[in-house]
Amino acid sequence: MAKIRTGRVGEQIKKELSLLIQSEMKDPRIGFVTVTGVDVTNDLSQAEVYLSVMGDEEQKANSVKGIEKATGFLRSELGKRIRLRHTPELIFKIDESIAYGSRIEELLGEIKKDETNE
Known part of the structure; x- marks a missing residue:
């Protein structure tokens, strides 16, 4: 039963964070960021948010820094949008x-091209 609730809460957090990052964040360091997944602990105290960032390593680092700087804002906005007794602590991680x-797709394409040339 608890797994179902944490899954639903995780999906709702993912949806709301995606909207917040795309529409509410004004930090110029944040590039094109997509929330790919959210893992919530059973007691709903922490949420690991997985982010996919387009760009090179420097852009990824800058985007994560900007989002981590705005963690308080994101958490307070989540608390307003999702009715929970305690809003989970947000932990951001890059999803590679x-x-x-x-x-892998690129490598498979090269293999296929080599096979057709032979």
């Missing part, structure tokens, strides 16, 4: 799975 997947 999209870049990893595109790299």
